[in-house]
Amino acid sequence: MPVSFRFPLLILLLGLYGCVSQPSSETAPPNILFLFADDQRASTLLNPTIQTPNLDRLRAQGLHFTQAHIMGGDNGAVCAPSRAMLMTGRHLARLEPGGFVIPDEHALLGETLQAAGYDAYGIGKWHNSRHTFSRNFSGGEAIFMGGMYDPWNTPLFHYHPDGDYQDRRPVIQDAWHDNTIDTLPGEYMLSGQHASEVFADAAVAFIESRSAGDKPFFLYTAFTSPHDPRSMPAKYLAAYDSVSIELPPNFLPEHPFDNGQLIIRDEQLAATPRDPEEVRRHIREYYAMISHLDAQVGRILDALERQGLMNNTLIVFAGDNGLAVGQHGLMGKQNVYQHSVQVPLIMAGPGLPRGEQRDALCYLIDIFPTLCDLTGARMPEGVDGHSLRPVIDKETPIREQLVFQYKTFQSAIRDTAFKFIRYEVDGVETRQLFDLSRDPWEQENLLEVEFGRAAALEAALDQWIAQHGLQSRPPQ
Structure with a gap:
């Protein structure tokens, strides 16, 4: 071969080598398995007390995003707006109020992947407008249209392509009266x-039904665990009989001031003042539910292995929101502390690092554009999230600050170190400032010590609210 052809050929080969992790028309797009937990907070992934061998296995095979968050919610059922944000990639301020209804003009993740040639199959909890399910998915089974239910008697739907998921089965309520x-x-x-x-x-x-030559799939499996009511096979609870359940460092008998949600349903799950033994019981049941969920995650991962699909499947494990379970004197998720807004997020699969973690700030809404980036799907207009690809590649963080909002009377902002929270309840304003780098449990309010930093963060919060239309005002 003449010398003049060698260098162009070398450049071409190097170019092809550099693109191996990118989907192209010549390589099959990866399948996507999305596993979504309900009320599982971020700290459960790194808690040595909780028995989660399969999530540990997934972390070892993939990339753990340690600083993933939700933006909050505008109603007590935080999971509804959280799931709407996940599926649309939109900010909380750009959802329909409550997040229950997703308008037809809001593009959906599953809909976007279908347009890119995917089979989109939905299983489990769907806490948004029912007809939207069939726009997001081309098939499904064992569909739960609700927020929570007895896990041993959960009402389910088959998939209906016309989106007709009406209450169908007559039952007797209060039969003795x-x-x-x-x-x-x-x-x-x-x-x-x-x-x-x-x-x-x-x-x-579904995994076992796949055959060679099928379209790539987007398999979304949304569990209802570890949301209450907490009940699980007895052996999972018994596994914690000999385990010493410790109270979190920020356990309090009561929240130190009125945050506007102290009498909401979730806060009635345990008596106030909180009894340490009662809280330990709740924690034990919470851990047992997570261990049982972990076993089901393992069954699904094993099915991928058996079918030879593991090497070409992107796997995402995430949670819709966190939960207090005794922290700060609270039981629920209707707040903007880290235990309620920080969520687990693991991604594993072709082209992704194995056994690594990234500490960059991100939101769940960033998953939508990330999956588009990793699969080659065309991202629709209206998505507010940012692709995590720069974070994956260790190039640059995608966010310097995160903003949180709960209803109209709790708002917060954080950067990589500090977090500012503002409450406006019945005309009373309360402010908190925490150094998360030294105080991850949010115990020491530094407002008086770091007043200048607090003022700067509050100004940034107000600017964000003004720009995006969120309002922080006392509850009506």
Whole structure:
């Protein structure tokens, strides 16, 4: 070969080598397995007390984003706006109020992947407008249209391409009194089977149904664990019988001031003042639910291995929001402390680092553009999230600050070290400043010590609210 051809050929080969992790028309796009937990906070992934061998295995195979967050919520059912943000990639301020309804003009993640040639299959919890499910997915099974239910008797739907998910099954309520007839939010129920196992069964069945030559798939499996009511097979609770359950360092018998949500439903799950033993019981059940969920994650991962699909499947594990369970004297998620807004996020699969972590700030809304980036799907207009690709590649952080909002009376902003929180309840303003780098449990209010830093963060918070239309005002 003449010398003049060698260097162009070398350049071409190097160019091809540098693009191996990018999808192209000549390589099959990766499958996507999305596993979504309900109320599982971020700290559960690094807690040595909680038995999660399969999530540990997934972390070892992939990339752990340690600073993933939600933006908050505008109603007590925080999971509804959180799931709407995940599926649309939109800021909290640009959702329909409550997040329950997703307008037709808001592009969806599953819809976007279908346009890129994917089969989109949905399983488990869907806490947004029912007809939207069939826009987001081309198929599905074991679909739960609700927020929470008895995990042993969860009402379910089959997939309906027309989006018709009406309450279908007549049941008797209060049978010993007036025999009131009501309808169940579903068309069938697998009584005696735990919801986590039902959802995992459906996911395994879908994976086992795949054949060579099928389209790539987006398999979304949304569990209802570890959300209450907390019940699980006895062996998972018994596994914690001999384990010393410690109270979190920021345990308090009561929240130190009125945050505007002290009598909401979640805060009634334990008596106030909080009894340490009662809180330990709640923590033990929470851990057991997570361990049972972990076992179902393992079953799904094993199915991928058996079918030879693991090497070409992007796996995402995340949670819709956190939960206090005794921290700061709270039980629920209706607040903007780290235990409630910081969520687990792991990504594993082709082209991603193995056994590494990234500490850059991010939101769940960043998953939508990231999956578009990793699969080659065209990202629609209206997505506010940023691709995590620069974070994955260790190039640059994508966010310097994060803003949080709960209803109209709690708002917060954080950077890589400090977090400022503002409450406006019944005309009373309360402010907090925490140094998360030294005080991750948010115990020491530095407002008086770091007044200048607090003022700067509050100014940035007000600027963000003014720009994006969020308002922070006392509850009406």
